[in-house]
Amino acid sequence: MTVxxxxxxxxxxxxxxxxxxxVDNNIWVVGDDEDCIVIDAPHSVDDILAVVAGRTVKAILCxxxxxxxxRVAPELRVATGAPILLHPDDQPxxxxxxxxxxxxxxxxxxxxxxxxxxxxxxxxxxxHAPGAVCIYVHDLGxxxxxxxxxxxxxxxxxxxxxxxxxxxxxxxxxxxxxxDETVVHTGHGADTTIGAEREDLD
Ligand SMILES: [Zn+2]
Numbered sequence: 001m002t003v004x005x006x007x008x009x010x011x012x013x014x015x016x017x018x019x020x021x022x023v024d025n026n027i028w029v030v031g032d033d034e035d036c037i038v039i040d041a042p043h044s045v046d047d048i049l050a051v052v053a054g055r056t057v058k059a060i061l062c063x064x065x066x067x068x069x070x071r072v073a074p075e076l077r078v079a080t081g082a083p084i085l086l087h088p089d090d091q092p093x094x095x096x097x098x099x100x101x102x103x104x105x106x107x108x109x110x111x112x113x114x115x116x117x118x119x120x121x122x123x124x125x126x127x128h129a130p131g132a133v134c135i136y137v138h139d140l141g142x143x144x145x146x147x148x149x150x151x152x153x154x155x156x157x158x159x160x161x162x163x164x165x166x167x168x169x170x171x172x173x174x175x176x177x178x179x180d181e182t183v184v185h186t187g188h189g190a191d192t193t194i195g196a197e198r199e200d201l202d
Contacts, residue, residue, distance in 0.1 A: 002032045003118040006051045012043030014068035016159050023068050027051050032116030039144050041073035057082040063146025064129035065090035067097040074101050090131030123174045127167025128155040142183040151192035
């Protein structure tokens with residue numbers, strides 16, 4: 001397997017319900033030496049393209065449509081020619097940030113997206129957002145959880161379009177079925193593992 005994960009951190013703001021917060025977001029890029037998929041499009045196209053490092057971007061895959069995850073998605077689409085992929089249940093959130101342009105392709109639970117010989121499996125995990133997804137990569141032993149699961153527990157559910165019971169249900173049913181040693185790459189902050197978070201939540 002020549003597929004690898006590249007990572008950087010970029011900074012900007014997150015706004016919802018009339019409040020704005022300063023946030024650091026993880027940039028995750030999965031691919032080989034030629035092709036890659038960018039997971040989320042936070043804050044800065046230049047910061048994302050630095051991680052892409054000249055490779056062909058096959059897709060911009062959004063874990064959910066909060067503005068700190070999709071703000072530069074249309075700009076990144078222009079820069080790379082890659083389509084934006086989003087779960088359609090996040091349309092109301094997308095429209096809070098992008099009023100005059102849409103994403104390109106709907107993603108659905110169970111879908112498999114290939115890059116460089118690795119399969120990225122979409123797990124629909126509503127709760128933090130209605131269209132929130134996690135991306136499981138069996139070949140790499142990891143899952144990208146966006147804002148659904150962090151080191152220390154579930155993502156925030158205090159704002160509009162979130163549901164606290166639903167996020168715990170999603171984590172138990174979809175993420176805790178993965179092996180304990182699965183590495184969790186989050187939307188903000190440090191990595192964790194499924195095993196560590198299972199212990200925390202149970
Ligand atoms: Zn979020």
